[in-house]
Amino acid sequence: MLHAPATLRPAPAPEVPFPDADLMHVTDLLSPAERERFAELREVLQREVRPLTAPFWNREEFPFELLPKLASLGLGQLQTDGSSRLFQGLAYMEAARADVSLSALVGIHNELVVGMVHDLGSEEQKRRWLPGLESFTSLGAFALTEPEHGSDIAGGLATTATRDGDGWLLHGAKRWIGAGTIADFVLVWARDTADGAVKAFLVETDRPGFTATKIANKIGLRIMQNADLVLDGVRVPEANLLPGATAFDRANDLLRDSRAWVGWQAAGIQLAAFDIARAYALERMQFGRPLAGFQLVQQQLSEILGNAQASLSLMVELARIQEAGRLEMAQSAMAKATTTRLARSSVAMGRSLLGGNGITTDYEMAKLFGDAEVLYTYEGTYEINSLIVGRAVTGASAFV
Numbered sequence: 149m150l151h152a153p154a155t156l157r158p159a160p161a162p163e164v165p166f167p168d169a170d171l172m173h174v175t176d177l178l179s180p181a182e183r184e185r186f187a188e189l190r191e192v193l194q195r196e197v198r199p200l201t202a203p204f205w206n207r208e209e210f211p212f213e214l215l216p217k218l219a220s221l222g223l224g225q226l227q228t229d230g231s232s233r234l235f236q237g238l239a240y241m242e243a244a245r246a247d248v249s250l251s252a253l254v255g256i257h258n259e260l261v262v263g264m265v266h267d268l269g270s271e272e273q274k275r276r277w278l279p280g281l282e283s284f285t286s287l288g289a290f291a292l293t294e295p296e297h298g299s300d301i302a303g304g305l306a307t308t309a310t311r312d313g314d315g316w317l318l319h320g321a322k323r324w325i326g327a328g329t330i331a332d333f334v335l336v337w338a339r340d341t342a343d344g345a346v347k348a349f350l351v352e353t354d355r356p357g358f359t360a361t362k363i364a365n366k367i368g369l370r371i372m373q374n375a376d377l378v379l380d381g382v383r384v385p386e387a388n389l390l391p392g393a394t395a396f397d398r399a400n401d402l403l404r405d406s407r408a409w410v411g412w413q414a415a416g417i418q419l420a421a422f423d424i425a426r427a428y429a430l431e432r433m434q435f436g437r438p439l440a441g442f443q444l445v446q447q448q449l450s451e452i453l454g455n456a457q458a459s460l461s462l463m464v465e466l467a468r469i470q471e472a473g474r475l476e477m478a479q480s481a482m483a484k485a486t487t488t489r490l491a492r493s494s495v496a497m498g499r500s501l502l503g504g505n506g507i508t509t510d511y512e513m514a515k516l517f518g519d520a521e522v523l524y525t526y527e528g529t530y531e532i533n534s535l536i537v538g539r540a541v542t543g544a545s546a547f548v
């Protein structure tokens with residue numbers, strides 16, 4: 149589906165053997181029930197979500213009206229509905245293939261917000277928040293990064309939590325927090341001034357002393373509302389401390405899994421790049437024939453598809469060990485670094501394949517080009533994830 153003005157109409161569906169890019173028949177690995185659910189998900193995301201997103205991306209606005217649609221596809225409860233890891237991953241991938249910002253919302257929501265409340269929250273916290281989260285009638289945010297601490301956040305985290313009678317007082321600032329201006333609550337990581345341990349608190353966004361300011365003028369993920377947060381003596385009751393998150397290493401499993409989720413996004417953005425590039429190449433005429441007939445154009449299509457399939461195949465293997473409970477941080481880091489490196493290369497090729505039309509978001513590829521930069525940097529930058537792998541294979545840490 150090409151987003152194009154009337155002068156450039158999509159070509160009639162061509163008779164080609166692999167029109168949907170699933171060259172390796174990955175969906176055969178799902179159970180019949182999940183395969184059916186996946187087919188519907190892909191269809192609805194492509195037909196009813198993807199075409200609506202570019203104007204929101206251009207205006208840096210959040211499409212609240214799409215939340216019920218995402219909820220109806222079960223995308224608010226992937227962590228709690230018993231889906232296989234492979235299904236979850238393929239759902240993240242298809243969400244990214246439709247729109248990378250929305251897939252970021254879906255991924256952070258499931259991997260870090262629902263996952264954290266479900267795995268580390270109290271029974272009361274679960275009862276209060278999970279039903280709304282699962283139906284996307286409530287939104288949460290995950291606040292770890294700070295203005296002065298990004299890559300070194302684990303050791304450097306400066307936001308403080310101080311006991312105050314039967315509650316806690318939070319002081320500090322957070323940066324880049326996804327959905328920070330639209331969430332009902334934020335999961336804030338802060339250092340206990342008494343014992344120095346990093347703990348997580350559920351902070352409702354209407355508490356006095358909490359402010360969230362949208363970060364504007366981003367070059368990617370423009371639909372996602374990222375925010376600078378200030379916690380100026382925000383008071384929360386003891387019941388808002390997550391009982392399972394009283395030391396930072398409790399976040400490690402979640403961060404390992406969310407790192408892997410970005411790999412699925414990277415596979416999805418490359419499939420989107422392939423879809424758009426292929427449609428454009430079939431339709432755009434130069435020298436009296438479609439671009440698709442030129443050897444150099446076919447080589448680029450082949451390379452984008454090869455990168456996408458390599459990323460997808462890596463993620464399928466990762467899902468296998470994740471399902472078996474054997475996923476470790478180094479494997480997630482390797483998958484995240486490798487797939488986002490390939491994604492960056494694929495969207496750059498796609499951008500060039502569209503010529504001048506790759507420069508305007510009217511043809512979608514430019515949107516992917518910006519979004520890929522975020523995938524490369526968040527959930528641990530490319531460099532930091534490479535260094536995590538480097539440490540695992542040499543025993544020598546080059547960064548801490």
Ligand SMILES: Cc1cc2nc3c(=O)[nH]c(=O)nc-3n(C[C@H](O)[C@H](O)[C@H](O)COP(=O)(O)OP(=O)(O)OC[C@H]3O[C@@H](n4cnc5c(N)ncnc54)[C@H](O)[C@@H]3O)c2cc1C
Pocket residue numbers: 256290291292293297298299300323324325326327368369374522525526527528529530531532546547548
């Ligand atoms: C759009 C977007 C959404 C985000 N969403 C969230 C969110 O919802 N919640 C949240 O908590 N965070 C979020 N983040 C934060 C993200 O995880 C950080 O941006 C990321 O971890 C990098 O931190 P930094 O930006 O401070 O960069 P820095 O840590 O300052 O790094 C700058 C550069 O230096 C390099 N570098 C740093 N240390 C080393 C080293 N030891 N060796 C070699 N190179 C090094 C990095 O690789 C990078 O290239 C988001 C970021 C973006 C851009």
